Amino acid sequence: MRTIKIFADSTCDLPEAWIKDYDIGIVPLYVTFENEMFKDGVDLTTPQLYSKVAKSGRLPKTAAPSPADFIQAFTPAIEQGQQILYISLSSELSSTYQNALIAAEEFEEGQVTVFDSLNLSTGIGLLVMKAVRAADKGQSIAEIVALLEKTRPxxxxxxxxxxxxxxxxxxxxxxxxxxxxxxxxxxxxxxxxxxxxxxxxxxxxxxxxxxxxxxxxxxxxxxxxxxxxxxxxxxxxxxxxxxxxxxxxxxxxxxxxxxxxxxxxxxxxxxxxxxxxxxxxxxx
Structure with a gap:
């Protein structure tokens, strides 16, 4: 087991097989149709989304995971002694990044590091895969963040x-x-x-x-x-x-x-x- 676990959110759009094979943690965003709330990729698929839009004629609203969602997702890895590096959806597009920072404060200093991808979809995924491969080589959180800061632009x-x-x-x-x-x-x-x-x-x-x-x-x-x-x-x-x-x-x-x-x-x-x-x- 890696000493560092890489997390992303559901907007990274990485293939499911990659998420499983590389043990990437995923925190889903929410998709809401009126009074129905779904977790992206968990309770609702893209074809189902389009079907609902076709029937209603309206788009759903989307929402960031709450700080509590992040705490719940991070806790098992922390309890296993892993450090966490979470690579978020762009802070310019969502409150996801900010909510993850709030969650990180609930853990001991250094246990959770939050990195703003300033991107979306597999623009995030590219950074996630750089981080995964660096972690597999035994690089530290600081070394991986330095790599991501150079790669992000x-x-x-x-x-x-x-x-x-x-x-x-x-x-x-x-x-x-x-x-x-x-x-x-x-x-x-x-x-x-x-x-x-x-x-x-x-x-x-x-x-x-x-x-x-x-x-x-x-x-x-x-x-x-x-x-x-x-x-x-x-x-x-x-x-x-x-x-x-x-x-x-x-x-x-x-x-x-x-x-x-x-x-x-x-x-x-x-x-x-x-x-x-x-x-x-x-x-x-």
Missing amino acids: QVETEFVIDSLDYLYKGGRCSGMQNLVGSLLKIRPVIKVIDGKMTPASKIRGSREKVLEQLLNNALAKIDDMDNDLIFITHSLADEDALHLQEILQSKTKAREVAISDAGCVISSHCGAKTIGILYTKSIK
Whole structure:
């Protein structure tokens, strides 16, 4: 058993098999439909989420785990003598980070370290896997945090939203923008910059054109990639993910190009067919 246990929250979108194989602790966020509350990935799957939205016509609300949730999740590892490093969803997007800090104060100093990923989805997952491998090599919490601090600015997170419907339902674009965008087949490209979701551009045209642009954006930085791990993360876009995986495997020197499914929290903000390419650049 490792002396350090790595934790993340459900928005890291790591494959379930990886979470099990690498003994990663996961603290789920909440998804709420009116009076029904579900734990992301525990009580509710992404297909079930879309089914509920289709029936109700409304998006759910999402909420951070409480400090009590974190205490409950951390306690078993602490009792087994492990130190904990928790890598959180961006503090710019959620109170998850702050609630974890509150929970950490309930333990002895040094038992729980909380690190702000300033990212989302497998942008977090990339940092989690760096931490897991460092812990497996016997590195200390301080050494792992130092590595994460160097790596965090190098994480590239870019994804394309297929439809403006979920942005509209979530109040992030107007009815007119939704109508015009749908008629002209405009799909926004979103990047994570300084921990925030930032509109990078808009692509007009077919789904194929959109995927080509997303791919080209990544390949334009091929010389900067650290050649470790590339994630293709998607919400019900399996065929497109496989297509991108095949090309990235052939055109990059990445040790692994992995596919992961977006969970309920990410999907509830972006909608079906959202797809992204996430990787880290080399540390200079």
